[in-house]
Amino acid sequence: MKTVAVAFLWHLHQPYYTDPLTRTAPFPWVRLHATKGYFDMAVLLEEHPEMHAAVNITPSLLLQLQEQERGDVRDVFWSHAVCPAADLSADQRAFILRHFFAANWDTMVRPHERYYSLLIQRGRQIQDGDAERLTARFSAQDFLDLQVWHNLAWFGHRAVARYPALRQLISKGRQFTEDEKHEVLALQHEVLGQLVPLFKRLANRGQIELSTTPFFHPILPLLINTDFARRSRPESPVPSGFVHPEDARMQLRMAIEFHTSVFGQRPVGVWPSEGAVCPELVPMLAELGIRWAATDEGILAASVKEWNRTRSRVPLPRSGALGRHRIYLCPE
Structure with missing residues (x-):
């Protein structure tokens, strides 16, 4: 069995x-x-x-x-x-x-x-x-x-x-x-x-793992670039030209630092607000020491072209100079 x-x-x-x-x-x-x-x-x-x-x-x-x-x-x-x-x-x-x-x-x-x-x-x-x-x-x-x-x-x-x-x-x-x-x-x-x-x-005592979320629960892909919404919904009426990846990084850094100050352990997992992810988020998470993030199958399918539903998890490599380190996006 x-x-x-x-x-x-x-x-x-x-x-x-x-x-x-x-x-x-x-x-x-x-x-x-x-x-x-x-x-x-x-x-x-x-x-x-x-x-x-x-x-x-x-x-x-x-x-x-x-x-x-x-x-x-x-x-x-x-x-x-x-x-x-x-x-x-x-x-x-x-x-x-x-x-x-x-x-x-x-x-x-x-x-x-x-x-x-x-x-x-x-x-x-x-x-x-x-x-x-x-x-x-x-x-x-x-x-x-x-x-x-x-x-x-x-x-x-x-x-x-x-x-x-x-x-x-x-x-x-x-x-x-x-x-x-x-x-x-x-x-x-x-x-x-x-x-x-x-x-x-x-x-x-090792019974649970505690993870965190961007501090004030923003939708990270829209902070990085509002135009990303049109990847899965081309008809979406979104403000153009809002591009602030530094805000997304700040929300993650604030969350990690606050979590660490409260629990005494640095989190290695993240639940992105509403499960919202995009490929550009992966290196940002990796740079901050995050090893896994949870999302939704539907969101992941709309965000990653090579999505394979037969796999239990989809590893996405860190890009460029970040080498072989991998972030795991875990679908529900």
Whole structure:
């Protein structure tokens, strides 16, 4: 029987939401995904040391994890959650009704009787302006329970298993107190703070390989030359004459340096933003010490004329004076 080698590459990414002027973020996804899928993934790997994987953590996500762990940045959803329910303004109540059911209803709302009943009380489908009118249906206790459930439901299975307080609150289900709400938010912060050290430990013991991505998630071929878009899509309306390979190189260098400062190990793998690659990118990666990059079969087929789908990986040689060193572009 033949042995099949399977490589698991997990891509953890959030765009850089932080407003540099207000030091706030408009969305909660860094905080909420950190306490759910990201933490679950790290803990499951820790619990199963025989399982190996490559984990791509983008610099834009890492930077925001640091900002939020230090308390330098808060997202507006957190600001609405931390406010005492009895003191919520009309605008804040409307915001909560519009946005605090932002979760998978089948797996994260419906299983919790109180959370689901609040959704039904609001209505599954609401139009613009409905939230302001619907706030009259909700008491201060309703809003407090909704503040708690929106954050409680986003904890992943491993966090719930690790923290008895979360299980107790899930079991209680309703009539939460302000102290209990602050306990939920404090546990969110605790889980968020554990995430990077946990992935670092997994990398240090050789169980995972950590890779990086261009710092602010640019599409590298378009930074190098916007005309490259016409290679696979000749009809593409792109600005002509935007040629800045130095920007692409800077985004990669910033990512590598930041990754190294956080994890203590220099990455040798890259997930190019959205898997976007072009032949001109290969020597740039090689010059920076990158040995492999992951992309998509369709993208690779459109980017490399000699693409052969029967091969499990396509090695592209470094060009010219860079000699025989090879970069491996690994299709999904």
